[in-house]
Amino acid sequence: MSAQIIDGKAFAAGLRARVGEGVAAFHAASGRVPGLAVVLVGEDPASAVYVRSKGKATREAGMQSFEHRLPADVDQDDLLAVIDRLNGDAEVDGILVQLPLPPHIDEQAVITRIDPDKDVDGFHPVNAGRLATGLDGFVPCTPAGCVMLLKDTLGDLSGLDAVVIGRSNIVGKPMAQLLIAESCTVTVAHSRTRDLAGVVARADIVIAAVGRAEMIKGEWLKPGACVIDVGINRTAAGLVGDVDFAGAMSVAGAVTPVPGGVGPMTIACLLRNTLISAHRRAGVPMIETAPNGGER
Ligand SMILES: NC(=O)C1=CN([C@@H]2O[C@H](COP(=O)(O)OP(=O)(O)OC[C@H]3O[C@@H](n4cnc5c(N)ncnc54)[C@H](OP(=O)(O)O)[C@@H]3O)[C@@H](O)[C@H]2O)C=CC1
Numbered sequence: 574m575s576a577q578i579i580d581g582k583a584f585a586a587g588l589r590a591r592v593g594e595g596v597a598a599f600h601a602a603s604g605r606v607p608g609l610a611v612v613l614v615g616e617d618p619a620s621a622v623y624v625r626s627k628g629k630a631t632r633e634a635g636m637q638s639f640e641h642r643l644p645a646d647v648d649q650d651d652l653l654a655v656i657d658r659l660n661g662d663a664e665v666d667g668i669l670v671q672l673p674l675p676p677h678i679d680e681q682a683v684i685t686r687i688d689p690d691k692d693v694d695g696f697h698p699v700n701a702g703r704l705a706t707g708l709d710g711f712v713p714c715t716p717a718g719c720v721m722l723l724k725d726t727l728g729d730l731s732g733l734d735a736v737v738i739g740r741s742n743i744v745g746k747p748m749a750q751l752l753i754a755e756s757c758t759v760t761v762a763h764s765r766t767r768d769l770a771g772v773v774a775r776a777d778i779v780i781a782a783v784g785r786a787e788m789i790k791g792e793w794l795k796p797g798a799c800v801i802d803v804g805i806n807r808t809a810a811g812l813v814g815d816v817d818f819a820g821a822m823s824v825a826g827a828v829t830p831v832p833g834g835v836g837p838m839t840i841a842c843l844l845r846n847t848l849i850s851a852h853r854r855a856g857v858p859m860i861e862t863a864p865n866g867g868e869r
């Protein structure tokens with residue numbers, strides 16, 4: 574038996590094309606082009622690669638990309654001043670500050686400085702609160718992309734047992750909130766969880782967001798489970814996820830690959846959030862070009 578490989582790269586390409594159509598419609602309605610500002614502090618090579626690919630995807634969708642590079646030793650106040658300027662810039666609909674930030678900078682202070690209505694990452698506590706209480710806001714891109722892939726693969730998620738491994742503010746917690754909203758029965762596991770294998774064994778849906786290469790074993794899975802691998806781990810053997818992909822392929826019903834699974838969805842959802850922001854800020858209703866309403 575061999576599981577279905579969920580093609581996140583192809584789904585993301587379709588979503589980006591629909592965002593591109595939405596950008597053209599927004600331009601026709603408002604005379605404006607949506608803009609995304611990305612702030613990169615320091616020279617971390619992996620972060621620089623992400624920022625470049627975000628800029629390229631932004632321009633390919635027909636939007637403006639503004640890139641701000643600051644030195645690794647920038648004063649926190651100078652970084653906050655850049656955010657204040659972007660908050661006040663009418664051409665900027667979305668602001669993303671690439672994480673992680675250098676240790677001398679208070680990440681929470683930076684995230685909280687972003688105007689919640691330009692916070693296309695969905696990391697501001699106001700947007701976390703909106704998500705938790707069911708209000709409109711910005712949903713973090715990675716969990717939003719995971720739900721799109723789940724719905725595309727499984728249809729209605731209502732009543733399914735879901736296990737989220739990881740409880741970070743940027744992936745695990747918002748992922749759990751979205752699955753609750755989809756009426757899953759949600760368990761959140763983390764480093765203190767006892768018997769992780771036993772917890773995973775009950776799950777129809779497994780979301781791995783740990784940051785440990787190939788930690789989740791195929792033998793732990795319930796046969797037929799849908800496995801979403803968020804992990805991005807650079808090893809000597811190349812890029813791998815948090816799931817033992819070969820092991821999962823022989824037990825699961827469907828699995829996302831790394832690369833080509835969740836990662837491309839994150840960037841597509843970032844573009845989508847920027848388009849949503851432009852519509853909200855202009856007071857122009859957004860015409861949903863998506864084939865299903867699953868793209869929330
Ligand atoms: N594909 C994409 O677009 C994205 C991928 N990522 C990737 O996803 C992964 C997770 O990212 P992020 O949430 O930021 O990571 P964090 O390091 O912030 O969180 C990791 C979580 O995993 C838990 N954990 C660590 N070790 C274990 C263990 N042995 N057993 C069970 N749980 C454990 C931690 O538990 P505790 O809280 O107890 O410490 C924590 O909650 C990383 O590989 C990252 O690179 C991240 C963002 C986007």
Ligand SMILES: Nc1nc(=O)c2c([nH]1)NC[C@@H]1CN(c3ccc(C(=O)N[C@@H](CCC(=O)O)C(=O)O)cc3)C=[N+]21
Binds near residue numbers: 673694
């Ligand atoms: N403010 C902020 N927002 C983020 O969303 C954010 C961040 N900071 N810091 C870093 C993490 C990580 N992240 C990824 C995005 C795309 C891929 C991606 O496209 N991955 C490709 C492979 C890319 C490669 O080869 O390295 C894939 O999985 O197929 C991966 C990871 C966003 N993050």
Ligand SMILES: [Mg+2]
Binds near residue numbers: 673674680
């Ligand atoms: Mg940190």
